[in-house]
Amino acid sequence: MAEDVVWMDWRSKELGTRIRVALWLHGEIGEGKRFSKQQLRKAIPDVEQVDRRMRDLRPAGWVIKTYRDMASLSPDELFLEKIGTHIWEPGQRSIGLRAISGKVRREVMERDKHRCVRCGISAGEAYSDDLDSSARLTLGHVTPHRHGSAAQLEDLVTECARCNETAKHLTGVQFSAEQVWDRIQELPKKEKAKLLSWMAADRRPMSDTEQAWANYRQLPAVHREALSKRLGLVLSAGEG
Numbered sequence: 286m287a288e289d290v291v292w293m294d295w296r297s298k299e300l301g302t303r304i305r306v307a308l309w310l311h312g313e314i315g316e317g318k319r320f321s322k323q324q325l326r327k328a329i330p331d332v333e334q335v336d337r338r339m340r341d342l343r344p345a346g347w348v349i350k351t352y353r354d355m356a357s358l359s360p361d362e363l364f365l366e367k368i369g370t371h372i373w374e375p376g377q378r379s380i381g382l383r384a385i386s387g388k389v390r391r392e393v394m395e396r397d398k399h400r401c402v403r404c405g406i407s408a409g410e411a412y413s414d415d416l417d418s419s420a421r422l423t424l425g426h427v428t429p430h431r432h433g434s435a436a437q438l439e440d441l442v443t444e445c446a447r448c449n450e451t452a453k454h455l456t457g458v459q460f461s462a463e464q465v466w467d468r469i470q471e472l473p474k475k476e477k478a479k480l481l482s483w484m485a486a487d488r489r490p491m492s493d494t495e496q497a498w499a500n501y502r503q504l505p506a507v508h509r510e511a512l513s514k515r516l517g518l519v520l521s522a523g524e525g
């Protein structure tokens with residue numbers, strides 16, 4: 286249990302932002318107290334738009350008032366009126382999260398060709414920096430979502446668990462910015478330009494070959510084996 290207490294710290298980057306915000310409000314602010322957005326951003330500085338994640342607590346029964354609800358608050362101030370569900374506790378984590386229907390999940394994955402739109406990996410494939418790994422695909426939000434409404438197709442993208450949880454990724458295998466830059470510099474000019482376009486879009490578009498590969502990866506092993514043989518035969522026969 287003692288281990289759990291240490292792990293359940295709002296400073297822990299292993300935790301999801303929504304849980305970190307809840308732990309911070311619970312442990313550092315408390316019911317009936319006011320706090321500023323700046324305090325929150327200072328407490329959890331490594332996350333973008335942390336105040337939006339705070340709003341995601343409302344469907345879990347947390348009452349956080351803004352200056353629009355309370356005349357005595359300044360625009361940067363908030364008031365924690367009620368602490369809702371302890372979403373850091375086991376079994377409580379998904380409370381108040383918007384459910385994504387199985388249909389929407391399937392449609393998003395199909396639209397994105399069953400690949401992570403950020404890094405291009407497909408399900409079950411190993412990351413190039415960790416050959417023992419096996420990518421798991423999940424859904425991410427294009428923009429931090431508004432609570433209340435159901436998640437729609439256009440709000441969602443397919444992401445691997447690693448790209449989805451940047452904080453977790455940071456604690457795993459990684460390269461320094463300089464190491465990455467060295468690698469970038471070695472690329473031919475044309476490839477550099479391609480990489481820059483990926484950076485601008487924050488996603489890696491797929492070539493026809495990669496698309497075929499992603500579709501192939503979705504097949505059961507027995508079909509993969511058959512297709513691999515078939516392609517081998519076609520190529521060795523000099524067809525194309």
Ligand SMILES: [Zn+2]
Pocket residue numbers: 401402403404405406444445446447448449
């Ligand atoms: Zn990815």
